[in-house]
Amino acid sequence: MDELIRALGGLDRVVGVGIGGSRGLRIASEASDFDLVLFRRGGERVDAREILDALRACAGVCELRDPAGFVSGRLGTHRFEIFQKDLLAIEREIGQAREGAFTWSIRQLFPHGDLSTGLISHVVHLIVCSDPDGHLERLRAAATPFPVALRAALVDTFLQQAEITVTHAAKISRRLDLQYLVGLCSGFVFFANLLVFAVNGVYPVLEKGGSLVIARLPQRPAHYEQRIAQLFSCAAAGDYPAAVAMLETLLGELRFLAVEGRRALAADESVRTRPNEAQRAGSGRGAGSG
Incomplete structure (x- = not known):
């Protein structure tokens, strides 16, 4: 793999090479592919x-x-796939994130939407293999800490989306609407996951494997993964009242997480501003005594 990475790093205009996907997230098995x-x-x-x-x-x-144009191959027992990312686009997205701005769009393989913050996720959740000029490390440093404005925007946006989803799920009464209910449950989990990522100050992972990352986060509903599996089981079995009740309970816990997250942010902001206020006060006293 070292020879392969050196060869890729030597390509014209390539300034860095990393391993992403499940290995970048540190959730891979020995048999996992290399992204x-x-x-x-x-x-x-x-x-x-x-x-x-x-x-x-x-x-x-x-x-x-x-x-x-999508290159893949095999090295020994492992398959690998080659992806390409533009550091200038990631840099722009980091600037947007600091302002609390992001783009939410629907595209193939992301039925409930893709977030532009995924560009940042690709450089944060990465094993850096080649970075001779330090471009990757500078961007990773610029992406931390998780922007306060982005956290607030993600929580507010996707808590509201989760609430809308539960409202519509509660209106379903016919078994023929199974696909619609399962779709709403899937959408709810997508919105809930985004909120959990944001509350924990982690750039969202929307691809497969994201649930394993969430399972390691400290702030999430109790027994979250098991309850999500049970939610889909109830919906698929046609037990709509049970599914809706689970959605409503989870929504209540997400609201609690959102409130607690806002309090924590306010406390952090207060701690950060105190030294500045003290410094300004000291400067004012010094000026007056002269």
């Missing part, structure tokens, strides 16, 4: 043909493919 991420600073994507040429020169690499 290799190439970082560049602006410009067009690195051409798949250049990547393939570099990989072919590496010992043990086989089964190379590039459907639609």
Whole structure:
């Protein structure tokens, strides 16, 4: 793998290489694939043909493919996939996050939406393998601590979405509306997960594996993972009253988390501003005594 990473890091315009996905999140098994991420600073994507040429020169690499420019292959017993990210786009997103701004959009593979903060997640949840000029580490440092404004915006937005979802789920009474109820349950879990990530000050992970990350976070509803599994079981079995009751209970706990999160933020902000206020007061006394 070291030779492969060196080859990728030597590509024109590639300024850093990392391992993302389940390995970057530290939730991988020994058999997990390697998601290799190439970082560049602006410009067009690195051409798949250049990547393939570099990989072919590496010992043990086989089964190379590039459907639609998406390069994958195998090294020994492990499959790998190559992804590309633009550091300038991530830098802009970090600036937006500090202002509490994000984009929520629907796209394939993300049925309840994708967040633009995912760009930051890709550089934060990463094993850095090659970063000769320190571009990745500077961006990772810029992304921390988790922005207070982003935390508030995510909590407010997705608590409201969870409330709307539960309101509509409570109106379902026909078994023929099974798909609709299951869809609402899925949407609720998506919104709830985003709120839990935000309350814990962690950039959301929307891909598979995100639930394993949530299971390690300290602030979340009690027995959260088991209750989510039970929620879908009730919905699929047609026990709509039980499913709705579970949604309403979970929503109440999310509201509590949101309130506690706001209190913690207010307390942190108060602690941060006190030294500044004391400094200003001291400066004022010094000026007056002169």
